[in-house]
Amino acid sequence: MGININQTQALELPKACNVQTPPTSRCNASSPTNSPSGTTPSGTGTQSNTVPSTDNGSSDATSTRFASIPLVSSLFVVAYTMVF
Helix, strand or coil: CCCCCCHHHHHHHHHHCCCCCCCHHHCCCCCCCCCCCCCCCCCCCCCCCCCCCCCCCCCCHHHHHHHHHHHHHHHHHHHHHHHC
16 A cells, blocks of 8 residues: 655645655656556545645644643642642
């Protein structure tokens, strides 16, 4: 069982994350000797063909999630001390 990689999206990812990578000409683009054949599995699946945005937008989902962990932990400690 192989993994399908969209090379267009993979090559745009460093630019979207504002990081510098070596040129692809320096990468070994050959497949491993025991890699599976390049056949595509049949079936009707859903696939997104969107490329990540390269603008300077931000996602606050991760920071909001991490900010809520100390708050929930503090509420748990306060509730525990009030009960016992």
